[in-house]
Amino acid sequence: MKGIVFTEFLDLVEDKFGLEMVDKIISQSKLESKGYYTAVGTYSFSEMLQLLQNLSLNTKISIDNLLLVFAEHFFSVLVRDYPSVIASYKDPIEMISSVESHIHVEVKKIYPNAELPTFTVVEKCNDYLSMIYKSGRAMHYFGLGLMKKTFEHFNTTAKIDFQKIKDDGTEVKFIIQKIT
Numbered sequence: 027m028k029g030i031v032f033t034e035f036l037d038l039v040e041d042k043f044g045l046e047m048v049d050k051i052i053s054q055s056k057l058e059s060k061g062y063y064t065a066v067g068t069y070s071f072s073e074m075l076q077l078l079q080n081l082s083l084n085t086k087i088s089i090d091n092l093l094l095v096f097a098e099h100f101f102s103v104l105v106r107d108y109p110s111v112i113a114s115y116k117d118p119i120e121m122i123s124s125v126e127s128h129i130h131v132e133v134k135k136i137y138p139n140a141e142l143p144t145f146t147v148v149e150k151c152n153d154y155l156s157m158i159y160k161s162g163r164a165m166h167y168f169g170l171g172l173m174k175k176t177f178e179h180f181n182t183t184a185k186i187d188f189q190k191i192k193d194d195g196t197e198v199k200f201i202i203q204k205i206t
């Protein structure tokens with residue numbers, strides 16, 4: 027997992043819960059990196075999982091909710107760091123349905139070792155999109171948060187539902203209905 031995910035995550039933890047919480051979750055986790063992350067580095071996903079698990083234990087907020095809030099923050103990072111990618115879209119359904127075929131393809135060019143999910147579009151029209159998320163990291167709540175923020179970014183709203191195809195969240199169908 028890319029370092030920028032860790033640096034942004036710990037910044038958000040500091041912002042919401044204070045520096046003591048950052049120190050606490052780092053010391054409660056067994057981290058090969060010792061909690062020193064650089065934005066351009068690459069670290070094991072298990073480090074993120076431990077940080078999330080410990081933050082969840084300390085705050086009593088579920089991992090799913092933590093991932094959702096983190097994704098909403100991460101969207102602003104994407105807008106800040108990749109403005110031209112986002113500016114190439116005029117519509118949220120166009121953007122979300124292009125994550126697999128365009129956006130993450132560009133991400134792979136910048137970071138060849140990025141660990142990305144796959145999104146397969148099932149059905150798409152002007153105000154409706156269904157697609158299947160697959161990833162061993164089961165970060166579908168992170169995807170949900172990014173999708174919600176994508177609609178907000180284009181000053182639109184949507185009803186976004188999902189159904190787990192696999193109970194562990196490694197395969198999830200998203201159903202997105204734009205509200206016009």
Ligand code: HEM
Pocket residue numbers: 027028029031104108111112121122125129130133139140141142143161162163164165166168169170172173176
């Ligand atoms: C992960 C880039 C838009 C879904 C990531 C990662 C990067 C990235 C750098 C981390 C990879 C790693 O740690 O190795 C971008 C950029 C975007 C964008 C530059 C737009 C400018 C989106 C959107 C969605 C999405 C709109 C939702 C449909 C995800 C998910 C992950 C992820 C779910 C977590 C990894 C996983 O589930 O396996 N993305 N992304 N991304 N992205 Fe994107």
